[in-house]
Each structure stands twice: as C-alpha cells, then as structure tokens.
Amino acid sequence: RWGYGKEDGPSVWYKNYPVAEGSRQSPIDIVPNEASRDRSLDPIIINYDQCTSINISNNGHSVVVEFNDSDDRSVIKGGPLDNPYRLKQFHFHWGGKGCEGSEHTVSGTGFASELHLVHWNAVKYKTFGEASTAPDGLAVLGIFLETGDDHRWLHMITDVLYMVKYKDSITNFKGFNPKCLLPSRLHYWTYLGSLTTPPLHESVIWIVLKEPIEVSEKQLGMFRMLLFTGEEDDQRLRMENNFRPPQPLKGRIVHSSN
Ligand SMILES: NS(=O)(=O)c1ccc(B(O)O)cc1
Numbered sequence: 714r715w716g717y718g719k720e721d722g723p724s725v726w727y728k729n730y731p732v733a734e735g736s737r738q739s740p741i742d743i744v745p746n747e748a749s750r751d752r753s754l755d756p757i758i759i760n761y762d763q764c765t766s767i768n769i770s771n772n773g774h775s776v777v778v779e780f781n782d783s784d785d786r787s788v789i790k791g792g793p794l795d796n797p798y799r800l801k802q803f804h805f806h807w808g809g810k811g812c813e814g815s816e817h818t819v820s821g822t823g824f825a826s827e828l829h830l831v832h833w834n835a836v837k838y839k840t841f842g843e844a845s846t847a848p849d850g851l852a853v854l855g856i857f858l859e860t861g862d863d864h865r866w867l868h869m870i871t872d873v874l875y876m877v878k879y880k881d882s883i884t885n886f887k888g889f890n891p892k893c894l895l896p897s898r899l900h901y902w903t904y905l906g907s908l909t910t911p912p913l914h915e916s917v918i919w920i921v922l923k924e925p926i927e928v929s930e931k932q933l934g935m936f937r938m939l940l941f942t943g944e945e946d947d948q949r950l951r952m953e954n955n956f957r958p959p960q961p962l963k964g965r966i967v968h969s970s971n
C-alpha cells in the first residue's frame with residue numbers, strides 16, 4: 714500500500730493518511746539554537762538491563778527487532794516523560810550509497826541513518842495498539858548513526874540480516890540488549906510529534922539524542938542488501954532511502970536538555 718517510491722512515497726501518503734498534513738507530524742529539522750533550554754528537564758533514565766530481544770524481521774519498510782513487553786523489564790523514564798514507557802521494538806532508517814538517510818535533521822544536515830527505539834505507555838494504556846493512537850501513548854528514542862569506525866556491537870545485527878533479506882521474513886533473535894547501541898552521553902532534544910510512517914498517528918513524545926553513534930560504511934552497506942520486496946516478487950527492490958523528510962514545525966517548541 715505505502716512505500717518510499719515515487720508512486721507510493723512520503724509525498725502521496727496524505728491521500729490514504731490525511732493526518733500526514735496534521736499539526737504535529739514527524740520527523741522535523743531540529744535547529745539547536747532555536748530550542749528552548751529547560752534546566753527543569755530531567756535526564757532520561759534507560760533501564761534495559763533485563764532487556765532481551767525475541768526476533769528480527771523485515772516488514773517491507775525496515776528491519777525490526779521485537780521485545781517481550783509483557784512487563785516493565787525494559788523501560789525508559791524521566792526526561793519529559795510522566796510515566797515509564799515500555800520498549801516494544803527498534804528499527805532503522807537509512808539512505809542510499811553515500812547519501813543521507815536519517816529522518817530528523819540538525820540545522821538542515823542529515824546523518825547516514827537513524828535508529829528508533831519504540832516504547833509505549835503501559836501505565837495509561839492496555840496495549841501498544843491503543844497507546845499508538847493516544848497523544849501521550851508512545852515515546853521514541855532517536856539515535857543518529859554517522860559513518861566512521863566499525864561499531865563493535867552492530868555486527869550482532871548485520872551478521873543476521875541475510876536471514877531477513879525478503880519482505881515478511883522473520884527469524885529468532887534472542888538475548889540482544891540494545892543498551893550497547895546507545896552513545897556515551899544522553900543529552901537530548903524533545904518535542905511532540907508522530908509516527909514517521911503510516912498510519913502517522915500523532916502519538917509520539919520524541920526524544921532525539923544529540924550524540925550520534927559511529928558505524929562503518931561497510932556495516933551500513935549491509936542494511937542495503939535487504940529488499941523491500943518478497944521472495945516471490947519478480948521485482949527485487951533494494952531496501953534503501955526508507956526515510957520521511959522533515960515536516961513543518963507548525964509552531965511547536967523543541968526543548969533541549971542541558
Ligand atoms: N518510525 S517510527 O519510530 O515513528 C514508527 C514506530 C512504530 C510504528 B508502528 O507501530 O506502525 C510506525 C512508525
């Protein structure tokens with residue numbers, strides 16, 4: 714139904730998802746010196762210690778690692794959040810060879826890729842689905858990836874991508890703790906936004922970390938061997954440039970931690 718091509722990409726999503734033209738859409742371009750520096754903004758607290766992954770899959774739009782969210786073993790709290798938010802999944806967005814691929818940009822500059830750790834408010838809502846349509850239902854932690862040295866832990870993911878090359882493929886992926894993908898400093902920008910893919914629900918408290926993590930061009934290239942298309946499709950569409958461009962701020966304020 715929707716994708717990232719000319720006929721089904723971000724510029725036509727509004728036809729089936731009119732909220733695409735809403736007042737709190739994501740991603741956005743973050744302009745640091747226009748962000749309001751709130752000393753009252755607490756640090757974010759990330760408890761992934763008991764966190765373990767279940768599987769990794771190709772949903773035709775990205776590669777997704779899912780977690781057991783039946784209890785509060787892996788949560789994010791503090792910062793702008795009034796409740797702990799439970800980790801549900803993480804996935805990536807990336808570009809083509811050598812060109813940008815992140816969704817958020819900083820003063821107009823994109824990064825090679827962006828990691829999204831998706832959490833939901835299990836205090837106020839019974840299911841992820843219900844939370845995903847509520848204005849304070851989700852909290853997504855965005856982490857920029859820039860190219861440089863090999864990332865010492867990302868190979869745990871890139872080594873299994875061949876198993877999920879095709880759309881709708883899924884394989885076991887237990888024991889991975891995404892704590893190893895966090896940068897050293899948790900300084901962040903935060904603002905109220907949306908899912909960056911259809912259904913584009915305006916239900917996300919975005920927390921974008923200022924410090925990127927470094928991955929090698931070789932590691933990033935492994936993501937580009939994934940396909941948007943299924944095993945039976947005669948078209949073999951390489952999965953790349955699966956990012957939505959920045960959307961209008963529409964009067965929103967971006968807050969900056971110290
Ligand atoms: N790209 S994103 O993190 O905004 C995101 C997260 C979840 C879903 B979803 O559950 O459909 C869609 C987009």
Ligand SMILES: [Zn+2]
Binds near residue numbers: 804806829909
């Ligand atoms: Zn995303």
